[in-house]
Amino acid sequence: MPIRHRNLGTLNPTLCLKLYVWSALGTVGLALVAGIVTARSHWGYWFQRPEVLPEVATIKTVERVIAVEMAESSAPQFAAVKEISPFDRPSSHYFLEERQLHALIEAEVLAANFTLAPIGEFANLYRHLVATGMLVEPEPGYEDQSDSLEGLIVVGSTATGEHLALVSLTSGRQVSNDHYPYYELVFEIDPVTNELTFQQGQQFFFDIAGFEGFEWYSFWWMYGLLGLMIVLPVTTAAIIVWAFKSSPPRLSQRSEGNCSTPPLGD
Numbered sequence: 001m002p003i004r005h006r007n008l009g010t011l012n013p014t015l016c017l018k019l020y021v022w023s024a025l026g027t028v029g030l031a032l033v034a035g036i037v038t039a040r041s042h043w044g045y046w047f048q049r050p051e052v053l054p055e056v057a058t059i060k061t062v063e064r065v066i067a068v069e070m071a072e073s074s075a076p077q078f079a080a081v082k083e084i085s086p087f088d089r090p091s092s093h094y095f096l097e098e099r100q101l102h103a104l105i106e107a108e109v110l111a112a113n114f115t116l117a118p119i120g121e122f123a124n125l126y127r128h129l130v131a132t133g134m135l136v137e138p139e140p141g142y143e144d145q146s147d148s149l150e151g152l153i154v155v156g157s158t159a160t161g162e163h164l165a166l167v168s169l170t171s172g173r174q175v176s177n178d179h180y181p182y183y184e185l186v187f188e189i190d191p192v193t194n195e196l197t198f199q200q201g202q203q204f205f206f207d208i209a210g211f212e213g214f215e216w217y218s219f220w221w222m223y224g225l226l227g228l229m230i231v232l233p234v235t236t237a238a239i240i241v242w243a244f245k246s247s248p249p250r251l252s253q254r255s256e257g258n259c260s261t262p263p264l265g266d
Contacts, residue, residue, distance in 0.1 A: 098152065
């Protein structure tokens, strides 16, 4: 009786190579998009941290530098910090609140040995921050930690005589697991009433532990390696299945009748 068998057909090396190449390229491409989107979602920016706000470059004279933190009071209020650690760090990558100071020192508008000023009219800065709508809402379980803010305020004047307050604040407590917001804001100061008028601001995030140090390219490589570990074996299995199913059947004959072993002769 004829029996149909299928053997693994002859694989076309060129076709197999193309399948591997296109599978790898597709995986790497999708990983690139996923890495960029993840960075934007997690950090609040696409490829790198944004530069300081353009108003920083308009400052021609620095009048005051104030270090602030949240005061222990019934209502959210700021208090001045009397001293900070020596300002001798070459980079503000891990000290975000110093970004604007670095820019002013590099522009030779502010001396590195500046002294700190009292809080003055900025004790009630928190209500102005709330009015901007920029403060990040914490995730469930972190609500009691989100109002802890600390940072620096630089008061300066522009060439046209405007008085600006450059505010840079980090959250001392996380708004989600290992995840902290950073804020940069510019307020115009009324020279008569000292009332603050919000001009513009920006925010992004940083991690302590968590994904600290990861950028879009880090997520890209992570997703790419994980994707290739999955896609390449699947591609191999698909090629084998395709080759097996596309091979023509082979017929073989099997004798019918009694399949028992014939008896031995006498």
